Amino acid sequence: MNKSVYVDNNATTAVAPEVTESMLPFFTEHWGNPSSMHTFGGGVKKHIDTAREQVAALIGAEHPSEVIFTSCGSESDNMAIRGAVDAMGGHPHVITTRVEHAAVLGPCHYLEDKGYRLSTLDVDDKGILDLDQVREFAMSGKKTVASIMWANNETGVLFPVPEIAASIKEGGGVFHTDAVQVAGKLPVAVKDLPIDLLSISGHKLHAPKGIGALYVRRGTKVTPHIMGGHQERGRRAGTENVPYIVGLGKACELAMQSMKQDAELERRLRDRLEEGILATCKGARVNGDRENRLPNTTNISFQYVEGEAILLMLDDVGICASTGSACASGSLEPSHVLRAMDVPRSSLHGSIRFSLSRYNTDEDIDYVLEQMPRIIDRLRELSPFAQD
Amino acid sequence: MWEYTDKVSDHFRNPRNVGEVENPDGDGLAGSLACGDALRLTFKLDADKKICEAKFQTFGCASAIASSSALTEMLIGKTVEEAEQVTNKDIIDYLGDLPKQKVHCSVMGREALEAAIYNYRTGKKLDRQLDGEVICHCFGITDKEIEKVIHEQNLTSVEGITEATKAGGGCGQCIPEIETIFSRVTGEKKAAEEKPKMTQLQKIKLIEETIDRQVRPILRRDGGDLELHDVDGDLVYVKFLGACVSCPVSSVTLKDVVETQLREAVSDDIVVEAV
Numbered sequence: 042m043n044k045s046v047y048v049d050n051n052a053t054t055a056v057a058p059e060v061t062e063s064m065l066p067f068f069t070e071h072w073g074n075p076s077s078m079h080t081f082g083g084g085v086k087k088h089i090d091t092a093r094e095q096v097a098a099l100i101g102a103e104h105p106s107e108v109i110f111t112s113c114g115s116e117s118d119n120m121a122i123r124g125a126v127d128a129m130g131g132h133p134h135v136i137t138t139r140v141e142h143a144a145v146l147g148p149c150h151y152l153e154d155k156g157y158r159l160s161t162l163d164v165d166d167k168g169i170l171d172l173d174q175v176r177e178f179a180m181s182g183k184k185t186v187a188s189i190m191w192a193n194n195e196t197g198v199l200f201p202v203p204e205i206a207a208s209i210k211e212g213g214g215v216f217h218t219d220a221v222q223v224a225g226k227l228p229v230a231v232k233d234l235p236i237d238l239l240s241i242s243g244h245k246l247h248a249p250k251g252i253g254a255l256y257v258r259r260g261t262k263v264t265p266h267i268m269g270g271h272q273e274r275g276r277r278a279g280t281e282n283v284p285y286i287v288g289l290g291k292a293c294e295l296a297m298q299s300m301k302q303d304a305e306l307e308r309r310l311r312d313r314l315e316e317g318i319l320a321t322c323k324g325a326r327v328n329g330d331r332e333n334r335l336p337n338t339t340n341i342s343f344q345y346v347e348g349e350a351i352l353l354m355l356d357d358v359g360i361c362a363s364t365g366s367a368c369a370s371g372s373l374e375p376s377h378v379l380r381a382m383d384v385p386r387s388s389l390h391g392s393i394r395f396s397l398s399r400y401n402t403d404e405d406i407d408y409v410l411e412q413m414p415r416i417i418d419r420l421r422e423l424s425p426f427a428q429d
Numbered sequence: 430m431w432e433y434t435d436k437v438s439d440h441f442r443n444p445r446n447v448g449e450v451e452n453p454d455g456d457g458l459a460g461s462l463a464c465g466d467a468l469r470l471t472f473k474l475d476a477d478k479k480i481c482e483a484k485f486q487t488f489g490c491a492s493a494i495a496s497s498s499a500l501t502e503m504l505i506g507k508t509v510e511e512a513e514q515v516t517n518k519d520i521i522d523y524l525g526d527l528p529k530q531k532v533h534c535s536v537m538g539r540e541a542l543e544a545a546i547y548n549y550r551t552g553k554k555l556d557r558q559l560d561g562e563v564i565c566h567c568f569g570i571t572d573k574e575i576e577k578v579i580h581e582q583n584l585t586s587v588e589g590i591t592e593a594t595k596a597g598g599g600c601g602q603c604i605p606e607i608e609t610i611f612s613r614v615t616g617e618k619k620a621a622e623e624k625p626k627m628t629q630l631q632k633i634k635l636i637e638e639t640i641d642r643q644v645r646p647i648l649r650r651d652g653g654d655l656e657l658h659d660v661d662g663d664l665v666y667v668k669f670l671g672a673c674v675s676c677p678v679s680s681v682t683l684k685d686v687v688e689t690q691l692r693e694a695v696s697d698d699i700v701v702e703a704v
Contacts, residue, residue, distance in 0.1 A: 154678050154680055154681060155680075156680075345462070345488060346488065347465065347466065347488060347489050347490050347493070348490075349431075349490035349491055350441070350489070350490050350491055350494060353441065353491050357442070366465070366490070367465055367566065374566060374602070375465065386462055386463045387462050389465075390465040390466075390488075422447065423444065423447055423486060423487055423488075423494060424486060424487065424488040425458065425467055425468070425469035425486035425487070425488060426462055426467070426488055
C-alpha cells in the first residue's frame with residue numbers, strides 16, 4: 042500500500058507550492074546581495090521589504106521594522122530571551138513555564154546556570170497556567186524577563202497570552218512569547234497587546250525550514266547575538282537569506298488569506314478524528330484542555346500501550362504522526378509536557394499527537410480512523426496490563 | 430527514527446509466542462507500567478524437562494516487543510538450567526543488534542527470565558513491587574530500592590549502586606539524582622559517627638583522596654576531569670579539565686558533585702571554587 046497521510050504538522054509542514062514558486066527567482070535570476078550599491082543586487086532589497094510587511098501583517102505588528110528575520114524559531118527564542126536579559130542588565134528574574142519548547146527552556150536553564158534566578162511555572166492537569174502565580178512573580182518588584190508560549194506544540198493548549206503579558210508589563214518586565222505554533226493558525230495582533238517579543242518559525246506555516254522571525258516591539262532592547270553587520274538594522278548581522286525570507290513572506294500572506302477557512306477545516310477534521318478515536322480505540326483519553334486549544338492539534342493517550350510501537354505501526358501503513366513517549370526520543374524520559382500535566386503513569390508512555398494542516402482531507406481522517414483501532418487492539422493484545 | 434535491524438523489525442511486526450501459557454510451570458514479570466516497559470514471561474516444561482512452550486506479553490516499544498519475542502524463541506527446547514544461561518547480550522546477538530539506548534529492553538528480557546525461573550523453583554512470585562519514586566527510568570529503579578541497597582550492601586560509591594541495581598547504568602541521566610540519594614543516605618549514616626578533628630595536612634590528604642576516589646570517576650564518565658589546585662582553610666580550589674572546561678553546567682557540577690562529596694567526606698564547612 043502506498044497511501045500516505047501526513048498528520049504531523051506541528052513538527053513541520055509541507056512547503057506551499059505558491060511559496061516554492063515565489064522563492065525560485067531568488068536562486069536563479071535575483072541572486073544579488075541586497076546590500077550592494079548596484080541595481081542588480083540592491084534591487085533585491087525591496088523584496089525583503091515586502092516580505093517584512095507580509096510577516097508584520099500576519100502578526101499584526103504596527104511597523105514592519107519591528108520584524109527581524111532569523112534562521113529558525115529556536116534562534117528567535119534564544120535571541121529574545123538571552124538578548125533581553127543581557128540588554129536589561131543587572132540580574133533580572135527569568136520566568137517561564139514547565140511546558141515550553143526546548144528552544145525556550147534551553148536558554149532559560151543556561152541563564153540559571155549562569156546565576157540568574159529562574160522560576161518555572163506549573164500547569165494543572167489540563168495544561169492550564171495559574172494566572173495568580175504569574176501575577177505574583179510579575180509584581181514581585183524585581184525586574185523580570187518572562188517567556189511564556191502562546192500555544193503548546195504537543196497538546197495545542199493555548200495560554201491566555203494577553204492577560205499574562207498584561208501582568209508582566211504591569212510589573213515592569215519584558216514579555217516574550219513563543220508563537221511558533223499559533224502564528225498562521227489563529228489571529229495574532231501584537232500592536233493591540235502588551236507583547237515585547239514574539240517568535241515565529243517558517244516551516245510551521247508552510248514556508249521552508251531554515252527561516253524564522255522575531256518581532257521586537259519598538260523601544261524594546263535586545264542585545265544582538267550575531268554582530269558585525271548592518272543587516273536587520275544591526276540587530277542580526279549576516280547577509281540576508283533572501284529566497285527564504287521571500288518564502289516566509291509569501292507563506293504569511295497565504296496564511297492571512299486562508300486562516301479562517303483553514304482553521305474551520307482543521308477543527309472539523311480534528312474533532313472528527315478525535316471523536317472517532319475516542320469511540321473506537323480502547324483506553325483512549327485526550328491530553329490537555331479541549332476548550333482552549335489550537336484547531337489543528339489533538340494529543341491522545343492510549344492506556345497500557347507504548348507510543349513508539351503505535352507510531353511504528355502507523356508508519357507501516359503510511360501514517361505520519363508523533364509521540365511523547367520516551368522510547369521514541371532517546372531521552373528515556375516521557376514528554377516533559379505530559380509529565381507537567383500529571384498524566385497518569387498508565388497513559389504517559391502511550392501518547393500520540395495528530396496535528397493537521399490545510400492540506401488534510403476527510404479521506405485522510407477516514408484512513409487514520411480505519412487503521413487506529415486495529416493497531417491499538419493489536420498492542421493491547423501484546424500488553425500484560427490491558428484487561429480485555 | 431531508530432535504526433532497527435531487520436530481525437528487530439520482523440520480531441516487532443510478527444511477534445512470536447504472544448500470550449500466556451495455560452497452567453505455566455514458570456511465570457515472571459519484569460519492569461512496570463511506570464517504567465514505560467514491562468514483560469510477562471510464562472513457560473511450560475515437557476516430560477523431558479525441556480521448555481516446550483514459552484509465551485510473552487509486553488508493554489513497551491518496538492525493541493521491547495522484539496526482545497521479548499526473541500527470548501521466547503531462544504527458550505523453547507532448552508532445559509531450565511540451559512535457559513538460565515541466556516543473558517541480555519544473547520538476546521541482542523539473536524536480534525543482530527539493538528540501539529544503545531534500547532539495551533535495557535534486553536535486560537528486561539533477562540529479568541523476566543530470572544523471575545520466571547525463580548517462580549518455577551519456588552512457586553513464589555518475584556514481582557518487584559514498585560515502592561517509591563522511579564529514579565532510574567532505564568531500569569525502573571526507585572529511590573527506596575537505592576536507599577535499601579546502600580544500607581544492605583554498605584555501598585561507598587555511586588558506581589557501587591549502579592553495579593548492584595543497574596540504576597544509572599543506562600543513559601546515565603539519573604546519576605545526579607542517585608548522587609543526591611547517596612549523599613543523603615551516607616550523610617545520615619555519618620551524622621552518627623562525628624567527623625574527627627583533623628590537622629590541615631590530614632585534611633588536604635583526605636580532600637585529595639576523596640577527589641580521586643569519588644569525584645573524578647563521576648566526571649570522567651562524561652569525558653571531564655579535575656585536579657586539586659589549592660586548599661586555604663576550608664576553601665578548596667579545583668581546576669576543571671577535559672570536557673568540564675567547556676561544559677555549560679560545570680558550575681552545577683562544582684556545587685552538586687564536588688562540594689557535596691567533599692562536605693560528606695571531609696567537613697561540612699568546605700567551600701569549593703573553580704580556578
